[in-house]
Amino acid sequence: MFYEMPNDEPVYPISTAAKMLNISVHTLRMYEKENLIIPFRKSTNHRLYSISDIERIRCIRNAINESKISINGIKTIYSMMPCWEYIGCSDDERANCPAYNSHHEPCWAAKGKGTVCEKKECRNCDVYNKFSECSNIKSFIKNLTRVK
């Protein structure tokens, strides 16, 4: 018996990930440039994707193809994540955070400009990982709309 491999282990090179998803490596790189995905980087600067990365991209593709949502639409949805709740920001930190104040880019795209999360690895952050599966997004919205 072998232990089960965690689904967040970065193991697939970009060519393999592309085949699994039936998309081009160029498209994969584009999604990264658009801040939809944060693949792992080896010391050689080569990208590695995990199972959850693949799932995340499947969710993105599904939104684009079936729901006719644009890249910008997806980014807008990501930008609505209540990151300050997960991180535990104070009211003051939140008010001055470029990530919180952007309604067009996900918080992990606002790195490097005085965010509280400056030092954090967004790839390992709950705010980023909560949306790795379509079902997570659904339950997230469900909780938002639940009537008390």
Add this chain to the structure above:
DNA sequence: CTTCTCACA
């Protein structure tokens, strides 16, 4: 042989 970045008819 694969991937990387950057550019573009």
Add this chain to the structure above:
DNA sequence: TGTGAGCA
């Protein structure tokens, strides 16, 4: 989205 140059 695709293709190609020029590297590592």
